[in-house]
Ligand code: ATP
């Protein structure tokens with residue numbers, strides 16, 4: 001859109017009390033680019049090293065010669081950094097504040113001292129089951145404290161965890177257990193979510209049905225329900241814990257040893273097993289958590305993601321705990337018992353930073369403000385979003401209804417691959433614009449390339465493919481078991497750069513606007529357009545709840561615009577409304593952006609993390625519903641059938 005949107009500067013008081021105001025951000029950013037060795041060499045000292053590093057970075061991407069190494073000769077233990085080193089100062093402070101699915105069940109406050117005991121005991125249980133340094137452990141748990149304890153227990157003994165979101169099916173779980181050749185799977189009897197209980201153990205049994213290796217299963221008792229226990233290979237956590245001590249010295253790990261494997265959401269294709277290592281990842285998670293959320297002692301930090309996503313890894317567990325924060329873990333869903341649950345929890349626990357996804361905000365916004373009004377949200381200082389471009393409509397609602405116009409909103413752009421935020425405002429430094437992830441974090445060198453030629457565009461205003469020019473400590477190191485795929489996916493198309501797969505626009509202030517996946521850019525009569533812009537315009541219409549836009553082959557224009565539109569609860573889909581929406585987009589963006597086809601969509605295909613899977617919508621729009629590809633990470637596969645059935649393009 002060509003109107004310059006309103007900017008929202010931080011208040012002078014906020015800036016003055018934050019870790020970085022504008023001059024400080026500018027100075028630190030400049031140093032991080034001019035002298036990365038010096039900058040990261042100093043920053044790295046905030047971690048507790050067993051053997052301090054003497055080398056900072058041995059990383060390069062140029063000329064196809066890709067090597068990524070940070071603090072390579074240093075040794076440390078991630079669990080000791082997240083727990084043990086806080087015992088001196090904050091043993092009695094709450095480390096994990098757990099809010100159960102059912103609001104009438106009591107919340108748990110787990111102190112750093114308790115967390116230490118639980119992690120050590122859990123680590124000894126893993127050892128008792130035969131887990132050794134370098135072995136893989138799959139974690140298939142609901143959002144209960146044991147999920148964080150299990151991650152830290154793996155880190156303590158040098159085992160590599162791979163979390164599989166508890167909403168995934170037995171098949172998806174089985175593929176991931178085999179993919180990393182796990183020795184142990186950790187699960188729970190049942191998972192309460194939104195008032196309903198999933199029998200997780202059943203899924204594990206199904207996943208392991210055809211397994212010839214002897215994968216052990218460690219079970220957390222959460223609900224006490226009946227389960228199909230397999231005596232030869234199943235173990236109850238509480239029984240095992242009774243057999244071990246809570247003394248477990250941390251393993252000395254190299255900074256470059258793998259910490260975890262995590263599969264991407266699968267929005268664009270087959271999920272990739274992203275590998276992160278210990279030293280650089282932890283430093284980057286901790287530093288971004290501190291600066292981006294302006295973390296201070298005494299804060300109650302709440303990231304609503306699931307630990308099954310990278311957001312949960314970096315901003316529920318590793319970043320906050322490395323900083324000695326109190327981190328909230330929420331077992332439930334935003335709409336149970338009603339659409340006010342997020343705000344009820346913010347009020348109840350006096351949350352100071354709240355971090356969620358645009359998809360959740362849009363859903364809650366659609367339910368109306370009466371769910372927000374009863375709650376006191378004055379404890380909140382910073383709001384954040386992640387996962388997708390946030391449309392200005394949802395941004396403004398977040399700002400007004402939740403932040404009451406006084407909380408900076410940090411729109412954080414990053415990926416499973418990046419370990420932590422790459423483009424984001426620092427809340428005390430950067431005036432925000434709704435829908436822009438603004439500027440790079442320290443050490444990040446974004447570049448915009450021409451998509452076809454790969455030529456770098458050096459003018460301030462630019463539009464093209466987003467790449468990163470130099471390594472940062474939180475960067476992934478490989479795709480598990482498939483280094484070639486790592487090279488092909490991220491370094492082949494634009495040699496010399498890390499290719500993010502996302503398109504972006506850089507505006508006159510140097511701010512970055514993510515326009516969507518590069519695959520999602522449509523070319524209408526020679527005009528390149530990000531699908532996000534058209535979606536944003538549609539969602540800005542009062543009758544539209546959600547929209548997804550893709551291109552489809554068009555005889556005249558090359559590509560036409562195909563829009564899937566979900567209407568607000570009680571709006572009737574009519575031909576008049578269809579024409580009204582066409583006119584609306586024309587007037588919001590321009591005639592070129594007018595959708596050629598609008599299909600009413602009762603639901604959109606989304607990944608379990610709430611992202612719209614446009615590759616599926618593209619196939620339907622292309623009238624090619626037989627090649628939808630991998631749909632195993634879809635939240636609700638049945639919505640696809642309806643869309644296929646009612647597709648508009650049968651030509
Ligand atoms: P796959 O790589 O398997 O297709 P995925 O890209 O959805 O799945 P994630 O790593 O979970 O897997 O998501 C990262 C992507 O999410 C980014 O590349 C970007 O497209 C989108 N994204 C994340 N945060 C933002 C944001 N603040 N603004 C715009 N887009 C975002």
Ligand code: MG
Pocket residue numbers: 264268415501
């Ligand atoms: Mg991706």
